[in-house]
Amino acid sequence: MRLGLATLVCVTLALGACQREERDTRPQSSLGSGEQPTPVTTLEPGGQRPSPSDNKAASFEANAFHLSEGKRLFGWFNCSGCHANGGGGMGPALMDEKWIYGSSMESIHATIRDGRPNGMPSFREKIPDDQIWELAAFVRSLGGNAPSSAAPSRNDDMMTHPSENRMPDAATLGKSP
Amino acid sequence: MKRILSMAFASAGALSLQGCAGLQSALDPKGPAASELAWLIWFFTGLCAVVWVLVMIALAAPLTMRSRAQAEPLAIDPGADGRKLRVVMTAVGVTAVILVGLTLLSFFANRTLAAIGSDAALTIRVTGHQWWWEVRYENAMPSRILTTANEIHIPSGEPVRLLLTSTDVIHSFWIPSLSGKLDLIPGHTNVLDIKADKPGVYRGQCAEFCGVQHANMGTFIIAEPRAKFDTWWNDQLRPAADPTGDEAKAGEDLFQRRPCVMCHRIGGTPAGGTVAPDLTHIASRQTLAAGTLTMSRGNLAAWIADPQSIKPGSHMPVVELNGDELNAIVAYLEGLK
């Protein structure tokens, strides 16, 4: 009985834990360079095109270490200068459900890497690619789009908004649609 | 028992020769605080050793007795127990007296330590970061304020006041040959006064577990005569040296275009990051990566090429550079004397 329970616990935890707890600090070039073209819209003449995906997106967005690194870099690189802790200022808000260029990891990654018109600079070459993925994963968590078991908690700062692991999904405000 | 003791002492003797000469030993004091503490350590050790030997003699005594322990356990000689009681009471009394003495001794030693820096003229703010030290020389004139990293120059023979704080987790500042340790705690500022009797280089390292690279968070105190120290301070206040040669010039350009600029500051250039060590005069320092590597062209290149194999988990990322780019950046940094 206990054995069964232990196995059950093991299996469920293993599935979540492996991806969540890994702490890779070196670039994972085996997962690809992240140089795939990223469309800003899913509208396509002649039906829907399969949305491109990068292996890195999946491995970064559910990983607690990468998310917290993304949070650290978000502060270090002064993203708040324009996006103000995600609430928006000179730049758009990041914690609402509106995504001008799409809400996927790939889109956010492309936004940071290549920049966007009207103010978002390109950080290509300025930020190593893996750190861009970390930032993208964190930006998604600002809108409650990261698994709450992996999303960062509050910082040891003045509280600007609820911690990311308590953030409701911005699109649905926590209600089921 | 004897065998163990002699073994322990023999190994201690053999190894202490090598250890005492260390850069970072509490038994090799180079300042008034550490001298006081080393004396205290030896005094306590000596006294404790005497007490221990006496207890061991008392323990071994019954083993040498001729008469066996009696067969009838409840037949106790009350006279003998009365004598024992007196012995035990005396021993307890002596213990209490020794402990009171040691308490007073450590109280007065504490006062001596507190008096060391009462007239400190120089104040240095040391801020702990995950896994390096930010060092800021305070001055009434803003133009004289100096920020550097990991290496603390002090004038020898003068007390210096260190203000210790942290912006992330708890660290502990410890230069064994100069002084005891004191924690750097976010939200608190601790004051530690140190003084080096003679010029020299004294190593220390973080003594409170602070995360994945706690082991590689070293620091050096470099004590030098006042005149030399003043020269050093003036040199450090100057903006970074201009690159000489094409390779170094290319290096500066790369530094400003690549990820280096996101975190590091180099005075006199647009690079103004404050979350990583200040590199304005990096080549004048003796070590790299918080005391992990000695400063040399090879080590600089190795550190920039793959910091994650030297300090796995540190915040310095692996940046993809080709050989030429790496050489150029190293050439540039090497010129920042």
Add this chain to the structure above:
Amino acid sequence: MSSADLTSERDLPPERETSAKGDLAPEHDGPRDTGMDDASLHRWLARTWRTPPGIIGALSSVDHKVIARRYLITAFVFLCLGGLNAVAMRIQLSGPQRGLIGPDLYNQLFTMHGVTMMFLFAVPIVQATGIYLVPLMVGTRNIAFPRLNAFSYWVYLSGGAFAWISFLLNMAPDVGWFAYVPLSGPEFGPGKRADVWAQMITYTEVSSLAVAVATIVTVLKQRAPGMSLDKIPLYVWALLVTSFVVLFAMPAVMITSTFLILDRLVGTHIFNPAEGGDALLFQHLFWFFGHPEVYIIFLPATGMVSAIIPVFARRPVFGYLGLVLSLIAVGFLSFGLWVHHMFATGLPKLGASFFTASSMMIAIPNGVQIFCWLASLWDGRPVIRTPLLFVFGFFFIFVIGGLSGVMLASVPLDLQVHDTYFVVAHFHYVLIGGSVFPLLGATYFWFPKITGRMMSERLGRWHFWLAFIGFNAAFFPMHLVGLWGMPRRVYTYPAELGWGNINLLISAGAVLFFLSFVLFAFNLVHGVLRGVPAGDNPWDAGTLEWATSSPPPSYNFTRIPVVTNVEPLWAERGTLPVATGLRVDARELLISTVAEAHPDIREKSATPSIWPLLAAIAVGGTFLYSIFTPWAIVWGAAPIAITLIGWFWPKGDPEDEE
């Protein structure tokens, strides 16, 4: 309830006779042991007190001996796992700049080593020996609250399994067994690692609180008639004091870990300086538990020493009163010196000096204990057997640890050695010397009582010398390397500092010390399978546990003994006087008064039940779930409530109707 119908084969003091009156309502009364012959008494009691057959029966057991055996074996497994952690760390540290283990894994290893040794080995094993021995030593048939006791084991097992399964999943805590914020806090501890620490602490402390409650009630209310406070064996006194310390210390750490998980999971700001919290609060709370914790581990070991010495010195221990008073004094003082773990945090100097004084003061009662034991040994050449060898090892090692503790109590001196290998050496001398060596001696001493067979004396001596040499080779040099500047919790160190050779010596000693435990495990297995049958009292000891057979029957004693001396078996060489009048068809205990141990009332003892296991599963599931969401407490309340209702559902006993 009625008072017991007590008769005795000897003259009893008159007040006991007067209590032997009254009668129970006849319809609830069954057969009593008064005047029953031994053979039929055995048949009755064996049927009443047996653990039911089958797997469900085994899981339902509430027999304190069965539970204690499970505890002991589980704790030994955790000891081996923690030891393996240590060996892995020592291999990494055996030379400068070794790359065998990276920092991420190393930090998990040393955290798991500390957590396992403190929370999953040391505290449970001293409590488990108490669960086994205390009811036997006070002459009762089962521990108080036997189902709570069974529950505590299941909670402990799930807490330990939780920690170690997390380790296998790469989510073991990596923040040290002390888990200081902010490193373990929400900003710097990503993932679930620190949450595992927090909830695992909370669970295992639930279990040790439960055992403490059961022990206290057993000692205070279930002692055999005549065992007044001045006739309680010192081991039982030690467990009583320890249990009170547990009662006051463990809630502090449960509060600490709960605050931590609130900060991490709910986003409270208890330890956040920017919002008016304070990181040092964590340290105060933690060490308010953490220092008594050392005495929770050490005091039962002093009880073991006090139990072993009289047997081999062939006399009652010298200074019984002094020893009892020192135990109580240590219990009180242990709460007044937590700040000596925080001298380097920059607390006001004068305040810190008071804690120097209190830390020095606790050396006095400990000195009294040492001197009394030495005085007990001075009556003649003691009988040297393995248990006494380990007690001698205890003196040799623990006194060094105690004296280096005096050094650490001094504020200025501590500033040089705090958080260095000197401290590592100190507390291993105190904990291994002060607790593990007596525990090993106690294993050799009580093994025949638990299994009915002796352990090999020859292997025992080998084991002792191997452990003794290995231990000192591993830990003595740490004092030196600490003074030479090597901090704790580093996964590597530079070659230039000259710490390489001495660390190699330390690692060799550590491997030797580990091998001694392999030998010990072999001796245990050998003893169980091939040991010489022991008989009831192989050492000719004087306390009550040796009055029953080895191993003891499920009901412990055929008749409840009456105690006239601290060492009743020495005082009554023939047969022990006994008290009778307990029912034999139901689980009945004799409850006595607190101070004089006059027989007071007869009380039912709980029957086997599966509900404690189910309740433990519900509690364990709730804790596990609570590392993911605070709502676990709400959802978990339902299954916990259901299992508790099942547990306490009235059985239609006369007591329930009252």
